[in-house]
Amino acid sequence: MKKGVFITIEGPEGAGKTTIIELLMEKLNSEGYPAISTREPGGIEIAEKIRSVILDKENKAMDARTEALLYAAARRQHLVERVLPAINNGYIVICDRFIDSSLAYQGYARGLGIDEVYAINQFAIEEMMPDVTLYFDIDPKIGLERINQDKGREINRLDLESFEFHRKVREGYHLLCKRFPNRIIEIDASQSIEAVYEHVANEVLRVI
Numbered sequence: 001m002k003k004g005v006f007i008t009i010e011g012p013e014g015a016g017k018t019t020i021i022e023l024l025m026e027k028l029n030s031e032g033y034p035a036i037s038t039r040e041p042g043g044i045e046i047a048e049k050i051r052s053v054i055l056d057k058e059n060k061a062m063d064a065r066t067e068a069l070l071y072a073a074a075r076r077q078h079l080v081e082r083v084l085p086a087i088n089n090g091y092i093v094i095c096d097r098f099i100d101s102s103l104a105y106q107g108y109a110r111g112l113g114i115d116e117v118y119a120i121n122q123f124a125i126e127e128m129m130p131d132v133t134l135y136f137d138i139d140p141k142i143g144l145e146r147i148n149q150d151k152g153r154e155i156n157r158l159d160l161e162s163f164e165f166h167r168k169v170r171e172g173y174h175l176l177c178k179r180f181p182n183r184i185i186e187i188d189a190s191q192s193i194e195a196v197y198e199h200v201a202n203e204v205l206r207v208i
């Protein structure tokens with residue numbers, strides 16, 4: 001039986017997810033909440049290996065369905081190895097990306113179909129959907145500019161997709177917000193770090 005809380009953070013490139021998760025973890029830890037943060041694809045050894053295959057700039061020939069299946073495989077392993085044990089021990093789990101990334105990127109932007117990608121992910125996650133998802137909304141022009149200016153960040157295969165692809169990712173997320181209004185909360189990620197953090201912290205404190 002589920003005891004903890006599963007919160008996912010979603011959004012396009014450069015929306016500020018990593019920055020805000022770090023601030024949020026400082027707050028949760030300092031206030032004594034049992035909480036961990038993790039990311040997808042990755043978070044554990046096997047999934048990090050899958051991540052490096054998916055995001056390798058040299059893998060230009062990767063087929064869209066192969067990509068979707070690799071994300072789902074990394075998700076499954078990360079869920080059983082990292083997320084579920086923490087949730088079952090009463091932890092708050094903050095996860096940078098989850099199923100909605102696959103729905104927006106592979107389902108909508110790649111054109112595989114949101115329902116089709118949902119179906120393969122259902123096999124991977126069974127019934128384990130997030131309790132709440134915070135979607136960081138940002139114009140891809142601003143998001144891509146931010147990551148290009150971030151000299152510490154390595155540019156990966158997905159970052160190099162066309163501007164049209166990144167525009168469709170955002171459109172895909174907007175469709176998901178309409179489809180799952182009870183689960184997904186939209187955050188205006190174009191605001192200052194302080195303003196985004198305040199909105200996010202309020203929503204998280206409300207849920208936990």
Ligand SMILES: Nc1ncnc2c1ncn2[C@@H]1O[C@H](COP(=O)(O)OP(=O)(O)OP(=O)(O)O)[C@@H](O)[C@H]1O
Binds near residue numbers: 016019146149
């Ligand atoms: N609200 C903000 N205003 C201006 N710059 C920001 C804001 N939030 C984050 N940044 C900066 O934008 C860059 C990308 O931020 P961050 O890595 O947190 O985004 P991300 O959503 O995790 O990106 P990705 O998913 O592409 O890895 C960093 O240089 C960060 O300092």
Ligand SMILES: Cc1cn([C@H]2C[C@H](O)[C@@H](COP(=O)(O)O)O2)c(=O)[nH]c1=O
Binds near residue numbers: 099105
């Ligand atoms: C989980 C997931 C991720 N993606 C994409 C989104 C990003 O372009 C990269 C991950 O890089 P980040 O710096 O960690 O954000 O992968 C995807 O297309 N589908 C997914 O399911």
